[in-house]
Amino acid sequence: MTGPDEPAALHATELGFGYRARGDRALRDCGFTVPRGRITALVGRNGAGKSTLLHLAGGLLRPTHGRIRVLGTAPDSAGARTRVALLTQDKPLYPRFTVADTLRMGGKLNASSWDRRVAERVVREGGIALSARVGELSPGRRTRVALALALGKRPELLLLDEPLADLDPVVRTEIMATLMAEAAERELSIVLSSHVLPDLEQTCDWVLLLRAGRVELSEDADALREGHTLLTGHVDEEPALREHTVVHRRRHGRQLTALVRPRGPVGGSWHVERPPLEEILLGHLQDGAAPKEAAA
Numbered sequence: 001m002t003g004p005d006e007p008a009a010l011h012a013t014e015l016g017f018g019y020r021a022r023g024d025r026a027l028r029d030c031g032f033t034v035p036r037g038r039i040t041a042l043v044g045r046n047g048a049g050k051s052t053l054l055h056l057a058g059g060l061l062r063p064t065h066g067r068i069r070v071l072g073t074a075p076d077s078a079g080a081r082t083r084v085a086l087l088t089q090d091k092p093l094y095p096r097f098t099v100a101d102t103l104r105m106g107g108k109l110n111a112s113s114w115d116r117r118v119a120e121r122v123v124r125e126g127g128i129a130l131s132a133r134v135g136e137l138s139p140g141r142r143t144r145v146a147l148a149l150a151l152g153k154r155p156e157l158l159l160l161d162e163p164l165a166d167l168d169p170v171v172r173t174e175i176m177a178t179l180m181a182e183a184a185e186r187e188l189s190i191v192l193s194s195h196v197l198p199d200l201e202q203t204c205d206w207v208l209l210l211r212a213g214r215v216e217l218s219e220d221a222d223a224l225r226e227g228h229t230l231l232t233g234h235v236d237e238e239p240a241l242r243e244h245t246v247v248h249r250r251r252h253g254r255q256l257t258a259l260v261r262p263r264g265p266v267g268g269s270w271h272v273e274r275p276p277l278e279e280i281l282l283g284h285l286q287d288g289a290a291p292k293e294a295a296a
């Protein structure tokens with residue numbers, strides 16, 4: 001885990017970014033710290049700014065406001081380039097290369113840190129032949145090859161932009177297990193954006209939640225679980241909720257279910273449950289107005 005003086009995996013202050021084509025900003029006033037050694041779930045609705053944030057952390061974009069540091073250094077510094085790996089959604093791979101050619105290229109591009117055994121193991125665990133041509137692999141298998149390239153670089157920080165989106169549930173589980181094993185073996189920090197909330201429940205121990213370009217949560221996952229309560233009761237009990245922070249509420253007839261952050265003991269005759277992380281994230285994502293694009 002992170003020592004008190006060790007630089008954070010990610011640290012942002014007043015971070016903002018606007019694409020030229022857009023009048024408003026994709027990210028604004030983002031201030032957060034993600035400690036090292038964590039597996040972080042980066043969540044948010046479509047268009048919330050997750051990819052933009054990962055591209056800034058990976059040095060592919062530069063902030064238009066504020067700043068972001070990765071492992072204590074600027075994302076476009078030479079140090080960050082060797083210590084940070086970013087796997088983007090488009091997973092740029094040469095379709096005509098074989099898997100072996102692709103890994104050889106990874107070795108040449110990352111000569112100082114390349115670990116061929118790790119890269120080949122990740123490929124082999126997916127049942128992919130080194131002689132297979134990348135362009136002929138299924139999208140899920142291409143994802144695995146891209147992940148092998150990223151892990152073979154032996155990064156200290158791995159940034160993954162929706163790596164699981166095109167994978168079947170079995171492969172998703174396998175890839176998460178590979179990531180967890182790598183993270184446990186050598187203090188790898190991972191930031192993983194995903195819409196598949198159940199996958200995050202068992203794997204992630206930090207949550208970074210974006211809403212419409214702003215950071216709504218940057219918190220330890222267990223602290224989030226302990227800090228939220230799911231209440232079910234009669235709608236007449238609703239006034240008692242005023243003393244607490246209600247993240248989300250829904251009614252079924254006369255029954256009210258509310259996800260709350262209690263500010264003290266919860267009075268009344270509520271049925272009280274400790275919600276799973278998935279429910280907490282869903283509550284925060286549902287709360288408030290829909291993102292602009294969804295509303296449009």
Ligand SMILES: Nc1ncnc2c1ncn2[C@@H]1O[C@H](COP(=O)(O)OP(=O)(O)OP(=O)(O)O)[C@@H](O)[C@H]1O
Nearest residue numbers: 019021022026044045046047048049050051052053
């Ligand atoms: N290249 C671009 N040019 C202009 N606007 C862009 C560009 N890429 C993203 N945006 C806009 O920036 C905002 C944030 O987009 P981003 O892709 O970072 O969100 P996201 O949370 O990753 O979304 P999703 O879950 O759909 O992948 C959106 O409003 C999007 O339309």
